[in-house]
Amino acid sequence: MAVGERDPITGHMTTGHEWNGIKELHTPVPKPVWFFLIVFTLFGVIWTLFMPSWPYGTGYFKGWLGIDQKQTVAKQLEEGKADRAAWTARIEKEDFAAIRADADLMGVVRETGHSLFGDNCAACHGTSGAGNLGYPNIASAPMLWGDAPETIFETITVGINGADPDTRVSEMLAFGKNQILDRPAILQVVTYVRSLSGLEEPTEANAAAIDAGREIFAANCVSCHGEDAKGKTDMGAPDLTDHFWINGSSRDAIYHSVFYGRQGHMPSWGLRLSPLDIKILALYLSDLRERQHAAVGDGT
Ligand code: HEC
Ligand code: HEC
Structure with a gap:
């Protein structure tokens, strides 16, 4: 078969080689592929010349730009420290x-x-x-x-x-444990303390307890918590009229605070x-x- 014959099915030229009737098409690598192959190979070679690259036994080629990431990091750390x-x-x-x-x-x-x-x-x-x-x-x-x-x-x-x-130094005294107040008195002062922040609505049933509690409070608690129960910063004694509680605001929690005291x-x-x-x-x-x-x- 002659060189330059065109394959009727694919439209490609043939190379002229033929094996048992099978002809080889002439399909060269497309030009753009060559182009990119050359560009990237050149780029790779040039890059290895400028940047740290080829290892040689005892060290490596540092590159013409002399870029060293260790030094860069050290410099950044220096700057950070300054x-x-x-x-x-x-x-x-x-x-x-x-x-x-x-x-x-x-x-x-x-x-x-x-x-x-x-x-x-x-x-x-x-x-x-x-x-x-x-x-x-x-x-x-x-x-x-x-x-x-x-x-x-x-x-x-x-x-x-x-x-x-x-x-x-901060200490809420253990009024119950140290037998300064008895259980009914503590229950009354607890009711009074809770009424200060609206946790206990005054009702007919608890009005007497609140009144009794107010007196107990005046006699035992104001030296640290203040006449208005708003706390004293020189004693580290908390405001008992707000809605912030360190140890809880339930009757049980406040009873515990007054009976056993607190020492944060x-x-x-x-x-x-x-x-x-x-x-x-x-x-x-x-x-x-x-x-x-x-x-x-x-x-x-
Ligand atoms: C010697 C000072 C002192 C006296 C007296 C005192 N307290 Fe206190 N109280 C404190 C201190 C200080 C705290 C905070 C303790 C801590 O958390 O370390 C405190 C905490 C409390 C708490 C807990 C508050 C919370 O947020 O959990 C309650 C309730 C309380 N006192 C009620 C009373 C009552 C009622 C009396 C009187 C019967 C009284 N205290 C008398 C100093 C005192
Ligand atoms: C082991 C637990 C614990 C750790 C950790 C802790 N605290 Fe406290 N802190 C407390 C307690 C308990 C109180 C309240 C003491 C009291 O009731 O009198 C407190 C109270 C305070 C107060 C309030 C003082 C006041 O005048 O009301 C400040 C501010 C504070 N802590 C800051 C810090 C800071 C900042 C840190 C971290 C460096 C820290 N705490 C870590 C337990 C802790």
């Missing part, structure tokens, strides 16, 4: 009000404070700071010891009934965390509290 040093120095040095007024620093405080809180505090106070039974809500409830950022810093540092010699333990974080971390936490909590109150709209 950045951190700049803001740690400022948070350490500046006072609470100045830091709170600085949006950039507060950005750092929110981020770092969030992880510090998650690592150290969330186990007891909950991830959002809303507390658990036995552990107070520190995101929105009034603070037992006061809520200025400086005061919160101090509370976190020394703890409450903690191991620090300067710890805040908050670790002295100054023994475990740096002053910088505690300052960040105090700022973080103040900021969190302010935003919670703004969200609720009571402006306090």
Whole structure:
């Protein structure tokens, strides 16, 4: 068969080879495929010249551009450290009000404070700071010891009934166990305390108990909880008129508080965390509290 014969079925030319009547079609690799093959091969070769590539026993070819990812990472770490040093120095040095007024620093405080809180505090106070039974809500409830950022810093540092010699000391007396009040008197003062926050509606049936409870309260409780039962921050005694309860608000829970007393333990974080971390936490909590109150709209 002659070269250049056209196959009638496919329309391709043939190569001129023939085996037992079978003819080979001439179907060369298409031009675009050649094109891409050449371009990519060239690209590959050139890339290996510029970038770290060929290994040779004791090392590898570093490439003409001299790019080294280890050095790049080390440089980024250096820069990160310098950045951190700049803001740690400022948070350490500046006072609470100045830091709170600085949006950039507060950005750092929110981020770092969030992880510090998650690592150290969330186990007891909950991830959002809303507390658990036995552990107070520190995101929105009034603070037992006061809520200025400086005061919160101090509370976190020394703890409450903690191991620090300067710890805040807080004790709700065991009025029943220590036989200061008998059972009927405790039941009356419990009814009175619950009436302060609307948990107990005054009815004919409990009016006498509330009146008796008010007197018992005046004689036994006001020294710590205040005449108005709104608590005293110098004693760490909680406000009994709001809807925040550390240990529960049921009759049983409050009876337990008055009968056996309460002595919450908050670790002295100054023994475990740096002053910088505690300052960040105090700022973080103040900021969190302010935003919670703004969200609720009571402006306090
Ligand atoms: C082991 C549990 C526990 C852990 C962990 C813990 N706390 Fe507390 N915290 C308490 C208890 C209990 C109280 C309430 C003490 C009381 O009833 O007098 C408290 C109270 C507080 C108060 C309130 C003080 C006030 O004036 O009302 C603040 C603020 C506080 N904690 C911050 C923190 C921070 C910040 C961390 C993390 C560094 C943390 N807590 C970790 C148990 C804990
Ligand atoms: C010596 C001061 C003191 C006296 C007196 C005192 N309390 Fe307290 N009370 C506290 C402190 C401090 C706490 C918080 C304890 C803690 O959580 O560590 C507290 C907590 C409570 C609680 C628990 C609140 C909650 O959120 O769970 C109740 C209820 C309470 N007191 C009622 C009374 C009543 C009723 C009397 C009087 C019969 C009284 N207290 C007398 C200091 C006192």
